[in-house]
Amino acid sequence: MKAVLHIIEYDFRNFFRYKWWLAGLISMNLADLLIMAVVYNKIVNPDLFLGQLKSYFNFFAPGVTVLGLFASAFMIGREVNMEVRREIHHYMLSLPITRLELAVGRLLAGGLRGMMYMTPLLLITFLFLGFPSPSQLLIILGALMLLATGISGLSIAAAVSITSFEKFVTARGLIYYVLFFCSSIFYPSSLIRTLGQDGLIPQPIVVLAELNPLSSGADLIRSFLIGTPIFTLEMIRNLAIFSMIFSTTSTLAYVKIIERK
Amino acid sequence: MRKLFFVIERDLRMFVQYKFLIIMRAIWFVSQVAFFGLIASRMVVPQLADIYFEYYVAGVVVMMLYSASVFIGYDIFEEAEHGVFEYLLSLPVSRKELVLGRSIGGGIRSFILVGPLIAITLFIIGLANPVNFLIAFFSLFLFAFGVSGMSITIAVGLKSADRFDILMGVLNAFIIRLSTTMYPQVFVQEANLAYAKVSEFNPVTFASDLFRWGVGIERYFTMTPMPLAAIIGLVIFFAIFTFVGITIYERRLEGGGWR
Numbered sequence: 001m002k003a004v005l006h007i008i009e010y011d012f013r014n015f016f017r018y019k020w021w022l023a024g025l026i027s028m029n030l031a032d033l034l035i036m037a038v039v040y041n042k043i044v045n046p047d048l049f050l051g052q053l054k055s056y057f058n059f060f061a062p063g064v065t066v067l068g069l070f071a072s073a074f075m076i077g078r079e080v081n082m083e084v085r086r087e088i089h090h091y092m093l094s095l096p097i098t099r100l101e102l103a104v105g106r107l108l109a110g111g112l113r114g115m116m117y118m119t120p121l122l123l124i125t126f127l128f129l130g131f132p133s134p135s136q137l138l139i140i141l142g143a144l145m146l147l148a149t150g151i152s153g154l155s156i157a158a159a160v161s162i163t164s165f166e167k168f169v170t171a172r173g174l175i176y177y178v179l180f181f182c183s184s185i186f187y188p189s190s191l192i193r194t195l196g197q198d199g200l201i202p203q204p205i206v207v208l209a210e211l212n213p214l215s216s217g218a219d220l221i222r223s224f225l226i227g228t229p230i231f232t233l234e235m236i237r238n239l240a241i242f243s244m245i246f247s248t249t250s251t252l253a254y255v256k257i258i259e260r261k
Numbered sequence: 262m263r264k265l266f267f268v269i270e271r272d273l274r275m276f277v278q279y280k281f282l283i284i285m286r287a288i289w290f291v292s293q294v295a296f297f298g299l300i301a302s303r304m305v306v307p308q309l310a311d312i313y314f315e316y317y318v319a320g321v322v323v324m325m326l327y328s329a330s331v332f333i334g335y336d337i338f339e340e341a342e343h344g345v346f347e348y349l350l351s352l353p354v355s356r357k358e359l360v361l362g363r364s365i366g367g368g369i370r371s372f373i374l375v376g377p378l379i380a381i382t383l384f385i386i387g388l389a390n391p392v393n394f395l396i397a398f399f400s401l402f403l404f405a406f407g408v409s410g411m412s413i414t415i416a417v418g419l420k421s422a423d424r425f426d427i428l429m430g431v432l433n434a435f436i437i438r439l440s441t442t443m444y445p446q447v448f449v450q451e452a453n454l455a456y457a458k459v460s461e462f463n464p465v466t467f468a469s470d471l472f473r474w475g476v477g478i479e480r481y482f483t484m485t486p487m488p489l490a491a492i493i494g495l496v497i498f499f500a501i502f503t504f505v506g507i508t509i510y511e512r513r514l515e516g517g518g519w520r
Contacts, residue, residue: 020423024430031434039444039452045306166281173285181296187304195303205296 003097007105008112014079015113022072022117029068029121033061048191053226061125062221063185066147066214068121070179073114073148074172076106077155080254081168084160089258103254107247110152115145122221129225136224143236146243147217153246160250160257182208184215189229213242264354268362269369275336276370282332283374286325290378293321294385309445315386315478320442322375322382323401323469327437329374330405331429333367334412338422350514360413360510364503367409368402382476389477393488397475400492403499404468410502417513440465445481467494 015022037060044056053059083089092102122140126132132140158175162168182205184192189210196206209215216238223231298321302314309316340346349359379398388394412429419425439459441449446466450457460466461483470483471491484490 020427024427024434027431028434031438035435035438035456036443039438039449039456042448042451043305043309043444045304045310048304170281170285170288174288177288177292181292186297187300191300191303195300200299200303 003101004105004108007097007102008109011076011079011106011109012113015075015116018075021075025068025071025117026120029064032067033057033064033121033124037061037064048188053228058129058226059188059222060186061128062225063218065118065121065125065221066144066217067180067185069114069118069144069148069217070151070176070214072117073110073151074155074176076110076113076152077159077168077172080106080156081159081162081165084163084257085165093258099255099259100251102258103251106156106254107149107152107250110155111145111149114148114151115141118144118148125221125225132224139236140221140224143220143239144217146236146239147213150213150239150243150246153243153248153250156250157246157253160253178208179212179214183212183218184209185218189215189219211238213239216242265358265362265365268354268359269366272333272336272363272366273370273373276373279332286329286374287378290321290325290381293324294318294381309448312478312480315476316445316473316481317443318382318385319473319476319478320469322378323404323465323472324437324442325378326371326375326401326405326468327408327465328433329371330367330408331412331433332371333363333409334416334425334429335422337363337413337416338425342422346514356511356514357507359514360507361503363510364406364410364413364506367412368405371405371409372402386476386478393477394475396488396492397471400471400488400495401468403492403495404464404471407464407495407499407502410499410506414502414506414509417510436463436465439463440469441481441483442466442469446483447481462494464495464498467491467498471495 037057040056040060083092093099095102097105122144131137154175155172158171159168162171180186192201192206192209195201196203216235219229220231220235220239223229223235294317298314298317301317302310305313340349352359354362383394415428415432416425419428437443439449439456440463441460442465446457446460449460466483468491471488473479474482474487474491479487484494
C-alpha cells in the first residue's frame with residue numbers, strides 16, 4: 001500500500017510540472033462554460049427541455065465538469081507513453097515495488113489527478129446550480145472517481161498499446177472526439193434518442209451515446225442538481241463496468257509492457 | 262522574389278511531415294459536423310433552425326483555418342530547439358524574405374489542409390454565387406496569412422514553448438468562442454454586451470461572415486456593407502500582423518535573440 005502511495009505521489013509531482021498545460025485546459029473549460037454556454041442559452045429552443053431546465057447553461061455545467069475530468073485523467077497516458085518510448089520504465093522496474101503495485105499506483109494516480117483537476121469545475125457547477133445533499137455528494141464523488149479511474153485505465157491501455165507518439169496522439173484525438181460528441185455532454189440523451197428514431201442518427205451512435213461513461217457521469221450530476229434525467233442505478237452500473245474493464249485491461253497491459261525486453 | 266518562393270516551398274514540404282496532425286484535424290472536422298453540428302441544429306430556436314447546420318459547418322471551416330495557420334509558431338520553436346535557425350540564417354535569403362515567406366507559407370499550407378474540407382462544405386451547403394465564393398476564398402488567404410503572422414509574432418516574442426502553447430490554447434479558446442463561428446452576432450449581443458463588443462471586432466468574425474457570404478448564407482451578418490466591411494477588417498488584421506511579425510522576427514533573429 002505504501003508503495004502505491006509513493007507512485008501516486010510521483011505522478012502528482014509530475015502533474016504539477018504541467019502547470020501551463022493545466023492553466024490552458026482550465027481556461028478552455030471556463031471559456032466553454034462562461035462564453036459558449038451563456039450564448040447558447042439564447043440559441044437553444046426552451047421547448048426542447050419541456051420547461052424542466054432554466055437554461056442551457058444549467059444543462060451544460062455538469063457536462064463541462066465531466067469534460068475537464070476526462071481531459072485531465074487522460075493525461076497519465078501521455079506520460080506513460082513517453083516513459084515507454086524513452087524506456088524510463090527500466091528505472092521504475094529497478095525500484096523495490098512490485099509490478100502490480102506500480103500498475104495500480106499509475107492507474108489510481110491518473111484517476112485522482114482527474115478528480116483534483118475537476119474539483120473547482122464541480123464547485124462552480126454547485127455554485128450556479130445549487131449544492132446536493134451530503135448523500136448525493138458522496139454518490140457524485142464516488143461515481144466520478146469510478147469514471148476517472150476508468151479514463152485513466154483507458155489512456156494507459158492506449159499508451160502502452162501504441163508506442164509511436166504520433167499514433168498515440170491521433171488515437172487520443174479519435175477517442176476524445178468520439179466520446180465527447182457521442183455523449184450527452186452537449187445535448188440531452190432524449191434528443192439523441194429522438195434523432196435516432198427519426199433516422200437522422202444511426203442506431204449504433206445512439207447506443208454508443210447511451211453506454212458512453214461520459215453520458216452517465218454528466219447525467220448523474222444533472223439528476224441530483226437539476227432533476228433531469230431521473231437518477232437510475234444504470235448510470236452507476238455503466239460507470240462501474242467501464243471502470244472495471246479498463247482498470248483490469250490497463251493493469252495487465254502495463255505489467256506486460258514494462259516487462260517486455 | 263525567387264528566394265521568397267524557396268522559403269514558402271520549404272514550409273510546404275515540412276507540412277507534409279505532419280500527416281498525423283492532418284488526420285487528427287480531419288477527425289475533429291467530421292465529429293464537429295456529423296455530431297455536434299447535426300444535433301445542435303435540432304436544438305436551436307425556430308428562427309435559426311432552418312440554417313443552423315449550414316451556418317455551423319461554415320464556422321467550423323474557419324475554426325480549422327485558424328488553428329492550422331497558428332501551427333507555424335510551433336515549427337519556429339521546433340527549429341529553435343534543434344538549431345535549424347542557424348542554418349536558415351546562413352542561407353542567402355534576406356531576413357525580410359525569410360519572415361514574409363514563412364508567413365505566406367504558413368497561410369498556404371493551412372489552405373492545403375482546409376481545401377478538402379471547403380470542398381466538403383460546398384457539397385453540404387451548395388454554391389449560390391461562384392464570384393462571391395472566389396472573393397471570399399481569396400480574402401480568407403489574408404486571414405490565414407494574418408493568423409500565421411500573429412503566431413510568428415507571439416512565438417518569437419515569448420521564447421518559451423510552454424508559454425506559447427498555453428497562450429495559443431487560451432487565445433484559441435477565447436478568440437473562437439468570442440466570434441461568430443458558432444453563433445450569429447445578434448445572439449451574442451443578447452447574451453452579453455461585452456462579448457458582443459469583442460466579437461464585433463474579432464478577425465475570426467470577419468472571416469466567418471465573409472465565408473458565409475461567399476457560400477450564400479446571407480442571414481445574420483455582423484457588419485455592413487458586406488463583403489466590404491469584412492474585407493477591410495481582414496486587410497487591417499493582415500497588415501498589422503505581417504508588419505509587426507516581420508519587424509519583431511527580424512530583430513529577434515539577429516545575435517541569437519530567439520534563444
